[in-house]
Amino acid sequence: MLLLFFVFNRSLVVVHFWAPWAPQCAQMNEVMAALAKEHTQVTFVKLEAEAVPEVSEKYEISSVPTFLFFKNSQKVDRLDGAHAPELTKKVQRHASSSSVSAGSNDSVKEDLNVRLKKLINAAPCMLFMKGSPKEPRCGFSKQMVEILNKHGISFSSFDIFSDEEVRQGLKTYSNWPTYPQLYVAGELIGGLDIVKELEASGELDTVCPKAQKLEDRCDVLCFLYVHLYRGNPYINSCSLALSEVVDYETFDILEDEEVRQGLKTYSNWPTYPQLYVKGELVGGVDIVKVGMGESCLRCKLTICLKL
Template sequence: MVVIKDIVNRNALSQTFESNKLVVLFFWAEWSEPCKALQVVAEALSNKFSIDVLKVEAEKVEDVSSDFNITVVPSFIILKGSKELDRVDGADPASLTQKLSAAVAKYPSVSPLDRVRSLVEGNDVLLAMKGSATAPRCGFSRRVVACLLAEDVKFVSVDILQDEELRTAFKEFASWPTYPQLYVKGEFVGGCDIVEEMAANGELKELLKLKLGPESFNKPKDIMAHVKSLVESAPVMLFMKGSPELPRCGFSGRVVSALKDTGIPFKTFDILSDQEVRENLKKFANWPTYPQLYVKGELVGGCDIITELSAAGELTITIEDMLKTK
């Protein structure tokens, strides 16, 4: 569903950044006649391309206007998540149409069901829940998290409260009306009552062993060795909050976008899914924040470094040079 809504402060943009969707920011002012005309154009383009338009009253929401260096209204910023793809300053409907067409061609929209399918099939154990594994937002979600933690199994959680499209799509995907929802190896297991019952009679452990293998339950005794093995588990490895399909913070979303632009394959690890890894990776790298990008086991940096390299056109060659080293 196409959305045209008002952005009233910087925090209101955070969900847009996390969704990693293609959107248009429309900076406007009440006194501007061109803004009134361009709103009609924006609404038409929104329907044509199925892109959400987020309106920002430039003089009232000054922090957002400052973030995007707005000096004239109307202005349009085309975003993919938190990354600025292009902009149109002033009343230029032809340029806006051309630039939106180019963005849509480069980043074709992904349906909510396809996003769910990617999450379910891309993670061995996935829990669609309210809140996160470390901060559940409902008792049922907390109880299923407890069941999984009791089994010492690694799992990824998706906070459906952060994305209304995903919240609806998961229900359709599983033909299941409530949350949480547990998936193992791409198959829907059930909700809270089913998972608790399976945990109580031992069926959950048997299912996990059958689908994942007994080795999934043996935590390494040396956590730093485990962290090192994760860092070296792929030539290009990104430790982030969330997944490429659903980044859980704007910084992670920016780095994912920059990496996708290089065309170089990379793997990710959701540090929100494992508190032990999250804390010890900071010590391993002597780096206090996330995301963290590694190439052949070496730390490249966090969001600021990656986005600076990307903006300078140096990210691709930096990664390629590091991949060539023995």
Template sequence: MVTTITSQTEFDLFKSNGLAVVHFYADWSEPCQHMNNILNEIASDSEFQNVKIAKCLAEDLPEVSIKYDVFAVPKFVLFRNGDKVDVLDGADPIQLNKKIQALLTKGNQKEQKVEDINLRLKSLINSAPVMLFIKGSKSQPKCKFSTEIINLFKELGAEFSTFDILEDQVVREKLKVYSNWPTYPQLYLNGELVGGLDIVKELLKTGELKDLLKLGKSNLNDRLKSLINKADVMAFIKGSKQLARCGFSNQLIQILNQTGIDYETFDILSDEEVRQGLKEYSDWPTYPQVYVKGSLIGGLDIIKELKDSGELIATLKGEI
């Protein structure tokens, strides 16, 4: 849908957030009318569903036109969150399409970067049942707080893994934001933040720390069993329903979506322990993997065969 802007207030509101394209046009201009038709086509294309598109008569908004150097029409101004990021002068559908695609790509790359960092952090904190983020290593801690927590865990005879934040500045800074905890060391049990050294000391005094560490070492098979039974239909894939991260996972998601049957997914890229353990648990060496009511159905090839034979929906419903 192409929005028609008739006032400066509408203009300011329209461009204030997200990705936006505004066409400054004139009624008397045939090239402008042609480009309005092009905009209608772009607006109806699902590829550009995250881009807002509008048109406004340049002569009706003189102050806005002057501000954005609209001295001839058609002219297109592209915005991201209120900031002008690109312009196009003249009636050039191909260039307009390219500029809008570039607008989308840059926005997606920024979102992707944040998502990739968060996925990596999630993977790290889930890489062992008991995970410590410290300065240095088990054998060579590099600050007094890290040394103290390492010695404490060794005295308890606890099994744990560590990550040296001095080796990775991105992890060091972003984990503070991700977990809303500003200092190190940080202790995680089964992917959940427990806290820093002071919290660990308090838990030791109350006797709760030993119980928590036992929980941290809970049996992997129990965890896998819980995951595959989380929903009637569970798909273990690379990525998510919204953003599959490999061709096979993407094909599977498309097939499952076509059935109309509810299902949930688990991103194996976010948890290396699950990724490796599930292969052995189910004796199935590759991904994706699909489970129905806790039982393995198979991978993408099996799902395709069931689809071709007309048995897929019944299988996903647990009727076969």
């Protein structure tokens, strides 16, 4: 009966798959009630996920709350999780475009393809997966992340559960029906099976870009490390260190805990700020203060920084 309702209802239908034991579901039911008063042309349905296992399986409902959006008998979007602002935005967007002409469908498809291309090229290595690298939401995605991390591959990811349009459109765009999907330099590599084959043959390390090692990052970031950027030091010693030296760059070690801890070992210097000149450690604030009292060292610092 529920499926027949979806087929014959021509308006936008929003279905909330929920569970009575989940407090976040009760909160989202209140959000739905408020949206129903605002969007009277939209049909809102609550469906207890565990009471209809065949429907939940058909639509891959793996957690609650989950919202599915149907229009003209077709599922057009999905939202996983208790995200009231995102639910409101999706309802407004789909409700406002409920009557799309056949002529404009081509334009919508073209816009989606442009968006997909941008997403694929958003990073040298892009993984389209279910969930996030920290919280994969399917076994295949989890295995893919583990393989990439094991090989030290630098990658960005996109959660296809966060956008049903991308989830369905990417299957057609790349002619690949399942997830996860891995792209390198804008080109589809494949799914988990292909990546496993590349790993077994030893080709994975040459195909995918490697994550930069901490030692290499420290080599690149050999300049002044302070708690905040120049002009707004976090502690007095940071501003005192180079109050009269003009040309220098900074890195905020509070922005990257790996660098913050790793640089102490890398340079065998336990505190911050740290000053580097031409890749060599000069020292901390005490060393720099001594140097500023000696004109020859001060000149050396200034000249090296300007080179």
